[in-house]
Amino acid sequence: MLEKRIFLPAVFFMSLTVLFGCADPLVLGGLGRTAPVAFSSTGIGQGDSAWLARYDDVVQATLHAAQVLALEVEKKEIGDDRSVFQFIDGTGKTLDARIERRTETVTYAHFSVGLFGSRTVGQLLVRQIIFELNKEGRFLRDMVPVEAD
Numbered sequence: 035m036l037e038k039r040i041f042l043p044a045v046f047f048m049s050l051t052v053l054f055g056c057a058d059p060l061v062l063g064g065l066g067r068t069a070p071v072a073f074s075s076t077g078i079g080q081g082d083s084a085w086l087a088r089y090d091d092v093v094q095a096t097l098h099a100a101q102v103l104a105l106e107v108e109k110k111e112i113g114d115d116r117s118v119f120q121f122i123d124g125t126g127k128t129l130d131a132r133i134e135r136r137t138e139t140v141t142y143a144h145f146s147v148g149l150f151g152s153r154t155v156g157q158l159l160v161r162q163i164i165f166e167l168n169k170e171g172r173f174l175r176d177m178v179p180v181e182a183d
Contacts, residue, residue: 069164070173079147079156089135091172092143092163093117096131099162103155105129121159127151129159139174 070086085092093112100107100121109120115135122128129151132144147156167173
């Protein structure tokens with residue numbers, strides 16, 4: 035009985051740690067070292083990012099990445115400064131993407147797979163977007179610190 039009293043709280047706290055503390059965000063922070071992209075986890079299955087690339091280039095790279103991964107486009111709203119996408123994989127799980135122009139050179143993107151979606155599919159989509167931008171030379175600068183004048 036004593037083992038059960040110790041085991042259950044330990045499992046509970048380990049679960050909380052994995053879900054909210056130590057879990058990888060939707061998109062891997064390590065990717066920012068190879069491309070001018072910064073990531074942050076904003077909740078379970080969600081992540082924010084800032085890209086040193088033009089808005090139109092990120093939108094096109096996102097659509098091409100979804101096509102390469104054979105994701106179905108359920109929703110596509112492309113505007114001058116904001117685009118919203120919903121992709122569906124072969125199992126019916128959704129992946130939402132919202133892309134916004136912040137400046138002429140910085141683009142913001144929010145990705146969400148929801149509570150039960152596949153974070154790894156979200157990570158793969160982000161990696162493919164980075165690949166597409168690199169392949170086309172659309173990042174505006176290598177990830178090297180810039181000194182202010």
